[in-house]
Amino acid sequence: MLAYIGRRLLQVIPMLLAVTFVVFFLIHLAPYDVVDAVTTPNMSAETVEIVRQRYGLDQPFLVQYGLWLGNVLQGDLGYSLVSRHSIADDLLIRIPNTVILVAPSYIAALILALVLGLWAGSRKGTWIDRMIDGLAGIGIATPAFWFALLVIYVFGYQLRWFPIIGMHSVGKQGDPIDFLRHFVMPSLVLIVAFFPEIARYVRSATISQLSQDYVLVQRGFGASRREIFSRHVSRNVMLPIITQLGLALPILVTGAIVIESIFGWPGVGPYFLTATKSLDYPVILAVLLLSAFLVIIGNLIADILYVVADPRIRIGGRA
Amino acid sequence: MPKRRLFAPLGLLVAGALALSACAAGGAAPEESSATEATGELSYVIASDPSSLNPINVSDRWGLTVTNIVYSPLARIEGDGTVVNELAESIEPAEDGLSVTVTLKDGLLWSDGEPLTADDVVFTYTNKAVRENGNADLLWVGDQPITAAATDDRTVVFTLPSISAAALSNIATETYIIPEHIYGDVTDFSVTELDPLAVGSGPYVLTDYQRGQYLTFEANENYYGEAPNIPKLTLQIVSNADTVKTALQTGEADASFVTPDQISELEGAGLDIYPYAEGRVAYLGLNLAKITDPKVRQALFFALDRDEISNGAFLSEEYFQPAYTILPPSNPFATEDVEKYDQDLDASAALLKEAGVSDLTITLAYAGADPAQTTQATLIQQQAKAAGITVELAGVEPAAVYAEIEKGADSQYDAFLGGYIMGQDPDAYSLLYRTGASANYFQYSNSATDALFDAGAVELDQDARKAVYADLQKQIAEDAVIFPFADSLKILAVNPRIGGVEDARTVPIYTFENFGLLTER
Numbered sequence: 001m002l003a004y005i006g007r008r009l010l011q012v013i014p015m016l017l018a019v020t021f022v023v024f025f026l027i028h029l030a031p032y033d034v035v036d037a038v039t040t041p042n043m044s045a046e047t048v049e050i051v052r053q054r055y056g057l058d059q060p061f062l063v064q065y066g067l068w069l070g071n072v073l074q075g076d077l078g079y080s081l082v083s084r085h086s087i088a089d090d091l092l093i094r095i096p097n098t099v100i101l102v103a104p105s106y107i108a109a110l111i112l113a114l115v116l117g118l119w120a121g122s123r124k125g126t127w128i129d130r131m132i133d134g135l136a137g138i139g140i141a142t143p144a145f146w147f148a149l150l151v152i153y154v155f156g157y158q159l160r161w162f163p164i165i166g167m168h169s170v171g172k173q174g175d176p177i178d179f180l181r182h183f184v185m186p187s188l189v190l191i192v193a194f195f196p197e198i199a200r201y202v203r204s205a206t207i208s209q210l211s212q213d214y215v216l217v218q219r220g221f222g223a224s225r226r227e228i229f230s231r232h233v234s235r236n237v238m239l240p241i242i243t244q245l246g247l248a249l250p251i252l253v254t255g256a257i258v259i260e261s262i263f264g265w266p267g268v269g270p271y272f273l274t275a276t277k278s279l280d281y282p283v284i285l286a287v288l289l290l291s292a293f294l295v296i297i298g299n300l301i302a303d304i305l306y307v308v309a310d311p312r313i314r315i316g317g318r319a
Numbered sequence: 320m321p322k323r324r325l326f327a328p329l330g331l332l333v334a335g336a337l338a339l340s341a342c343a344a345g346g347a348a349p350e351e352s353s354a355t356e357a358t359g360e361l362s363y364v365i366a367s368d369p370s371s372l373n374p375i376n377v378s379d380r381w382g383l384t385v386t387n388i389v390y391s392p393l394a395r396i397e398g399d400g401t402v403v404n405e406l407a408e409s410i411e412p413a414e415d416g417l418s419v420t421v422t423l424k425d426g427l428l429w430s431d432g433e434p435l436t437a438d439d440v441v442f443t444y445t446n447k448a449v450r451e452n453g454n455a456d457l458l459w460v461g462d463q464p465i466t467a468a469a470t471d472d473r474t475v476v477f478t479l480p481s482i483s484a485a486a487l488s489n490i491a492t493e494t495y496i497i498p499e500h501i502y503g504d505v506t507d508f509s510v511t512e513l514d515p516l517a518v519g520s521g522p523y524v525l526t527d528y529q530r531g532q533y534l535t536f537e538a539n540e541n542y543y544g545e546a547p548n549i550p551k552l553t554l555q556i557v558s559n560a561d562t563v564k565t566a567l568q569t570g571e572a573d574a575s576f577v578t579p580d581q582i583s584e585l586e587g588a589g590l591d592i593y594p595y596a597e598g599r600v601a602y603l604g605l606n607l608a609k610i611t612d613p614k615v616r617q618a619l620f621f622a623l624d625r626d627e628i629s630n631g632a633f634l635s636e637e638y639f640q641p642a643y644t645i646l647p648p649s650n651p652f653a654t655e656d657v658e659k660y661d662q663d664l665d666a667s668a669a670l671l672k673e674a675g676v677s678d679l680t681i682t683l684a685y686a687g688a689d690p691a692q693t694t695q696a697t698l699i700q701q702q703a704k705a706a707g708i709t710v711e712l713a714g715v716e717p718a719a720v721y722a723e724i725e726k727g728a729d730s731q732y733d734a735f736l737g738g739y740i741m742g743q744d745p746d747a748y749s750l751l752y753r754t755g756a757s758a759n760y761f762q763y764s765n766s767a768t769d770a771l772f773d774a775g776a777v778e779l780d781q782d783a784r785k786a787v788y789a790d791l792q793k794q795i796a797e798d799a800v801i802f803p804f805a806d807s808l809k810i811l812a813v814n815p816r817i818g819g820v821e822d823a824r825t826v827p828i829y830t831f832e833n834f835g836l837l838t839e840r
Contacts, residue, residue, distance in 0.1 A: 030719075044456045044459075044757055045757045046450060047450055047453065050450060050451055050453075051453065054451075054509070082370050083368065083371075084371075084510055084512075085511070085512075093530060093531075094531065152562065152565055153565070156565055156569060157565050157569055160569060163571055164562055164565055164566050164569065165555060165562065165566050166532055166533070166557075167532070170362070170553050170555070171535070261558055262559045262562055263562065264557040264559065266529070266531040270531055270558055271531060274368070274558070
């Protein structure tokens, strides 16, 4: 098991290198001059040249990439071209803000999806099933940003229940009630964005489990529907759901980019969007690197959880 | 009871979540819009973090807005060209035009209570004139920097390397004095934030900056001017325009810039709307390296209908002022005595025939995500078609437009849509139109124009200078380099509980000349 984890972690390295190289290369290919992001038309050509040299933008592509990579390996994500702020510092402020919004929303969506999915699957074909399935369909088809605007309009503007902007009111950091008032609307939007797909997954898994032979056998032994469902079916459905938890890891950082921007939530989302607009490539690279890292780690965790949850599965040929 | 084992924890969690949201909703319900009571706070929404908070090199809109709140310049140049003293008591240009003597007001203090002296002024200008620090160009004449020296505690003499008509404006404006006793040990002024951020001489002191969220300010007790009417000011950072609109409607925010299409809804919600000119020129620019024949360029311009384009793009005549030259209509040097290219399809056809061109096809680049430019582009396409000119549209990212157009003859684009704010002094526009200048996207080169720029830069007599720039505007209009549409106004929406907008003065870039003069009604 440990050897497996170690091997997987080693595989991560070339993948991350490839990801960063491709992103770096694509940004380099873009038909803009990155130095435009830091200069203004009022600056003379000399000043622009000084700026270009200061940020190493006059170096060839491979040299620039090498410099960046060398710094990252030393734990230095570099500085934003636009603000000259340490990206690591900025991310350390923003990632917790995002996690505090996304994690509870995702867990709530997961619970909601489990309850509704199991319920719908166990009542396949009834009006309950059709309603839940239809609801999930609507949820999947609804763009999150549109739903967010709708929520803002109804609860923020018409009813005036919740404030619209940010994570807390100015000067009320640490006030839990104030935080909750800001939290409710974006969280609601995220729950609605997250739950339908998981619910559909749970529903179809439930249906396929119920059609398995063991259910027939259990029935033959006279077990009640309730017993079969709670002892066997739900457990077999839960297993793959556990691995979903691992795969959800990147969502914690990049799962709410659009929603955060709409609500002015000070997380990774607005930071990343602003950086892409101004071609602030060190920031873009840092966020993409982090995201790629989480995807790979998330996959690894998912695989490990799977083994932990179901001891019948063995990895790497060793019994 | 296996079922309960599985479902009880889930049920508990769901119930907990519901209770939580119910509690949050309950806590929020009694909150009422505070339209009538004074809160002592003003919340202004800005679109993004300032790029720089260092007065030495700040050049972005929100950075300058914050700088103008926390620091003070020696003087300001108003929209009509008059000089209003701030820290300066008097500004005296010498007879020979080679120096300027500035006397500071008596008893000026920094927000930390230390006296503000001529040494601080010299310290600020000396560091700003260092090219490596990033914003020195206005303080250079030719290839030499303007130098400053203190003769006593309240007097600073600026020495010019050679005569420059723009020098007074360049010295006075947009240089915000920073305290030497705080930043004297700073070795690198090219950074975007000085440490500490908070000591200035403006109406407010910066008290807190939460990156990506807000900046808060409190009235500066040692401000030399009138104490701010509203003691607390917050600049809230929200990038989404729809969110801003709703926050204005609910009273969560007191003021912000809005777009023309949001106005009717905001007015319906009772907000006050203040459109004002920023001295911006929105234009159709041509790539002269590709359209070399002036007759062809003129023919294209005669095909266009300026009013229709501006009304389409800026929605109402209330929100723009038509522009006819390279200078914005509010500029004191702007003239209307130029070829305006009022739509004339016959003239257009005649010019094309004279140039021997038929089947003219032009590729026009514009910012595809900008609704105003998209409208302009489609109207241009339609109007040109009526004159027999084909315009192919290329809607791309704004940064890509300029990067591509700068390639000159190798560029894919023959024309592009743009806009610039270059300030009051006409010499600044030489960056756009002088042969080989850094922002000469048009690849325009005319020795007559260059000579006029040279003459204007050293002409100290105001009337003679106006005549030079009138000739200059005529020359560029005749060469058909850009087709100016209008100065599209900035539109400010303000909660009716806030007054004093006229006193605080809406100005280009900074929104308000002095936020401290706003009042709560």
